Amino acid sequence: MKLPETFRAAFVIARRDFTATVFRKTFFLFLLGPLFPLLIGVGMFGIGAQVDRNAKxxxxxxxxxxxxxxxxxxxxxxxxxxxxxxxxxxxxxxxxxxxxxxxxxxxxxxxxxxxxxxxxxxxxxxxxxxxxxxxxxxxxxxxxxxxxxxxxxxxxxxxxxxxxxxxxxxMAGPQAARRVQTGRSGQALLFVLTILLAGMVLSQLIEEKSSKVIEVLAAAVPVDAIFLGKLFAMLATSLTGIAVWTVAGAFAIDSFKAGGVSSLTAPAVGWPAFIALIFVYFSMSYLLIGATFLGIGAHASTAREVQILSMPVTMGQLVLFGFASLAVGQPYSTVGIAAAVFPLSSPFAMIARAAEQPALWPHLLALIWQGLWVALILKMASAVFRRSVLKSGKSRRRWWQRKAA
Incomplete structure (x- = not known):
């Protein structure tokens, strides 16, 4: 199937999954779900602010x-x-x-x-x-x-x-120190949203595998289009939830006059560009982690297997978040460059860089680089799915084995 037809089929799959997810009563419960983690996050932000006050x-x-x-x-x-x-x-x-x-x-x-x-x-x-x-x-x-x-x-x-x-x-010194706090806050927000929402695409894939729906879809459209459509449908669902939470948070801040956000120093790229980059880097982080989860879903058939296989990925996310946190305050160091280049930690490292450095062209390069890795991981995940579930794809036997057969 040609590339435009693949995208057209992916759009149909994405529209189907998005409608089936958002226009359900359970989606309202999904919107209420992050309230408790957000309350915990507010408490952790207060602890972090106290640590920053005690810092040298x-x-x-x-x-x-x-x-x-x-x-x-x-x-x-x-x-x-x-x-x-x-x-x-x-x-x-x-x-x-x-x-x-x-x-x-x-x-x-x-x-x-x-x-x-x-x-x-x-x-x-x-x-x-x-x-x-x-x-x-x-x-x-x-x-x-x-x-x-x-x-x-x-x-x-x-x-x-x-x-x-x-x-x-x-004053470059105090301003740089305060921008570090803004960068860490952006990283924490990005990490919480990614780890909270990326698992949805995996659970939906397992549900359709168990009901044999995925095999019916695979008979009609390419597996690449199925994975691409599901990934962007869950991304659109997540962005819908984030939009609702943002509006609710804005009303809460306006009502209670919370000072946590207003106390942050303006990032180097400015607040409008920084907020836009948060949404863009969340999308790239979600696509990278979601594509990885799709590859895991190709091996898992039950919820228990999902929990077993997704645990290393979750722990890996924590390691990547810690790796990207080391780059805050030193974007041109070896650690800072390595965190920005490694695709899975790149969104976290680059959002911190946006708080510290005013240049915008590195973000364009980073987004192109991350997009290439999304395509590569999706290609690998669909290949694994074809071999492990659909039992199709190129034979792994050597040429002399095929000749003997």
Missing amino acids: PPPVAVISSQQDFELLSAAREQLAPAADPLPMVELRHVIPEADLAAQKDELLSSADEPVMAVLDGGLTAPHLTGTVTSKDRTARHIRLYIDEARRMAAGPPLKAVKVQITQSKK
Whole structure:
């Protein structure tokens, strides 16, 4: 059968499966099903936010003499035991250069060695520059360091000095750190939706195998068209459910004024492109995992066999999610590139990259690459199905065995 006819047959199969799934009373129960996992996810997000709050923030760059920096470091060590549960702001010494303004701009905009702020002026005229205010944690810690360092300095007691604060928008460090949180949130959402919805295509295939419907379909249209149609029908069903959950979530956020999403930093590609990429990468992740599940369904005949065979795939998804999580914050490292290239982890790695890097062309390449792997896995799954269920396909015997027969 030619390619256009295959697509036409796949569309007929997809329309049949989509209608049979969505226009059922049980689909309403399907829409209610994720409420409990979502509640658990909200709790896990709160735990993750607490972990991020306890995480070590970028240091403050101190442009000063070695003597002043040693006094500030000693003051930090002196104050550390009496600090609150959050870690004290760390300091990093930078040797002063001739052009102080250019040096501060370079430090604040550097993504390789991000800093929270820049402190200059020594202990007599301290000046803190960055995305800080006089009441936030960084400014309070710096004032404590300076007061303690002046107290520890040799000589007569000095009068209290006020720290001058200048807010700057040239902050790659804190913004990059907050975009990491946005990337991790996008990864978690993608993973939860994929692992929650990808199993539907497997259960439907097993149901039709047990009732011999799949064999009737295979007699009318190619197996490739059946698998393609079923996969896209379940994808359309999943996107329908996601659309309903998105509308319900928007109403809930508007009603309760939840601050979890609003607290996230805008991704590098912008919110509209990031949300669109979440839907696109969910589709690719669903197609990749769904095609794998179809290959599993070719070997399974009962629900028990499905559970046995799908368990390694589920555990593999967890491993792939952890692998992609290692790439967050370091998209150009070996791990980051490997996670983006490996097809099953590529959607998770690329959605995190969208939160951290503004370029859009890598996403086009990634989607083409993932689409090629979807086609390859579907081809392999249909070949396995023909051999194991329909008992058709090319013979595996060698040429001398066929000649002898």
